[in-house]
Amino acid sequence: MTPSVTTQREILKEHLAKTITLTDSEFDHFFSYLKPYSFKKGQNIISEGDHVACEYFVLNGCLKTFYINKDQKMFILQFAMPTWWASDYGAIYGGGIATVNLDCITDTDVLCLTSEDRERLCKENYQLEYFFRWRSNKGYVAQQKRLLSFMNNDAKGRYEELMKMYPQLYNIVPKQLIAAYLGVSRETLSRL
């Protein structure tokens, strides 16, 4: 069920409060730039080749960022659960054109922020600039951990690490998607 505006505000406010302290009017101003969208399970948000102008803050549900190679094999780069942000950041900070895809594993409600508005808000308010720097740093560190896990662990080790970090994924995400995240076949995963 799509959360009410009050609930949307609460979720975002609590998320920001972990990193920065905004006054009520500063928060209201930030919130006014965010547009709510409801997507259905399976619905596509970004497709390879799209011009990418937005990033998405997940209120409820679950998204996946993924890449399909020339042999039609899917690789999952990221799951995005409530209070996570998702987009094609390569496009946002690079050429603007998507090289990966973003779609919905379940019905999902998001708040959408355009890159143009994010940059304007960051210029206006030092704290938001700090917030987005902090978020990017956390993302960088998480990616590095994942890369190391990929290099250092076998499929079983990667699966155990993932389930330890995000046990909630087990109930939300179909097994073939977890396999695509781990870079193994569905059959290999079921043997773990």
Place this chain on the structure above:
Amino acid sequence: MTPSVTTQREILKEHLAKTITLTDSEFDHFFSYLKPYSFKKGQNIISEGDHVACEYFVLNGCLKTFYINKDQKMFILQFAMPTWWASDYGAIYGGGIATVNLDCITDTDVLCLTSEDRERLCKENYQLEYFFRWRSNKGYVAQQKRLLSFMNNDAKGRYEELMKMYPQLYNIVPKQLIAAYLGVSRETLSRL
């Protein structure tokens, strides 16, 4: 040869100018917080378990960030060539204690910035906050590309991608370190 202070300033100034525009006095202020260090080939800068308080801007030479697993196998997370930044960012933005190592592939000159100073400088000057956010975003996107390359390509594809992106590595970095970056044995690399 250790670069003169004038050359150090020029390298850093040009690096910053790609992203932000500082006045001379703003640049001088930033530069005053950076401490030059000269390291010898093979010298260790960060070891697993160290408290990490600094990040390093490479002026010349080449560094590597790496992890050694319990079987003494080395995995290289990052090379850092001139104008790249290196540290254990997991420690810097997490618990403070290094989980990876940083050392010198060649004699290397760096400028060192403490986390405390970086945060102070970012608070003082919006443009530096913007610079470090931008840098972190670029790092995030590069990590994502590398992860995708790891999932999608075999060793040959990963090697070709690396050499296309950073052809200069071929002359600077010994082959066994390129193998450790690609996650293959030295023997596999020599067959590519």
